[in-house]
Amino acid sequence: MTTIATPVPATMHVATVTGPGTVDLVEAPVPTPGPTDVLVRVRACGICGSDGFYVSLGGLPGLEGRTPLGHEPAGEVVVVGSDVEGVAVGDHVVVNPMVAPTGIIGSGGTTGGLADYLLVQDAVLGHSLLTVPEHVPFEVAALNEPMAVARHAVNRTGAGPGDRVVVFGAGPVGLGVAISAMAAGVDSVVVVDVVPSRLEKATRIGADAVIDSSVDDVLERLVEVHGEGPARRGVRKAGSTVYLDATGAAPVLRTIFSVARHGAVVGIVGVHKDPVEVDFGELLGAELTIVTSMGYPTEIFEVTADIVENWERYAVIVSDRYAFQDVQEALVAAATPGAADKVVVTFD
Known part of the structure; x- marks a missing residue:
């Protein structure tokens, strides 16, 4: 009936x-x-x-x-x-x-x-x-739907306990990525943006640190929070292990590639509307793993329980x-x- x-x-x-x-x-x-x-x-x-x-x-x-x-x-x-x-x-x-x-x-x-x-x-x-x-x-x-997009991005990087994560972009998906990384049990989450109100939201959702890349030296701040990583050819690197680009801005990728330690994982969830030039010759020695993320093959309801449990945190978005x-x-x-x-x- x-x-x-x-x-x-x-x-x-x-x-x-x-x-x-x-x-x-x-x-x-x-x-x-x-x-x-x-x-x-x-x-x-x-x-x-x-x-x-x-x-x-x-x-x-x-x-x-x-x-x-x-x-x-x-x-x-x-x-x-x-x-x-x-x-x-x-x-x-x-x-x-x-x-x-x-x-x-x-x-x-x-x-x-x-x-x-x-x-x-x-x-x-x-x-x-x-x-x-x-x-x-x-x-x-x-x-729920955009947070499933964010959860899939974190899942694609394999971030979990022991990882030190950096999220570039504190828009809705970037904040969702930060929350999903926390839910995955990572050791630390740092959020990078240029808009003070967005960085304030990142602090409110529980990010361990925020970086205003318009005024701060990203490498120095990451070293301060995550320590130093293995250097290649004497070039100083941050100790962060996972980077996520939620901006879709080419300069962000250039920054990530310049600071990422040997063996770091770089996840791209922001939509890049224009081609991005990448010097893979420069990247070879770093042996970075680059993954892209689109949609949510299995995550649409995987994220729901965390939204229910922590809805006040998500409300900040x-x-x-x-x-x-x-x-x-x-x-x-x-x-x-x-x-x-x-x-x-x-x-x-």
């Missing part, structure tokens, strides 16, 4: 890219769940840099002028299909946007999380959605909140450099 919360309206609004640079709240019918589906009333949805990219394009290929947005939703279950197990009306949930049968939610699929309601098709607990306790604010639960009716303003703020760090849209 399908379980339904009342009342569920007949129509809803969906934030939709309707043209280049244009987003409208398009009215649409509230989806009718089948026996294997769950209908979620969206209560919060984060905005990602890719959302602004889709807006600038005027929509994704095949969905030009009608691309629904939002792949970071959290909400409350209002309808449960008769064949769905382990999910009840009223449950608070986070959603895996990657497994929707009609395409990635908010990233080329036919549904989006920046909407009053979201249909989770073929709903399987622990695969397409996961419940979270009611004490976790929806705006924090909505960080949210910088700006906008009501759904102001979603256009939210998207502009998120896409404007320096205007906001992590924007979350909330629903009444």
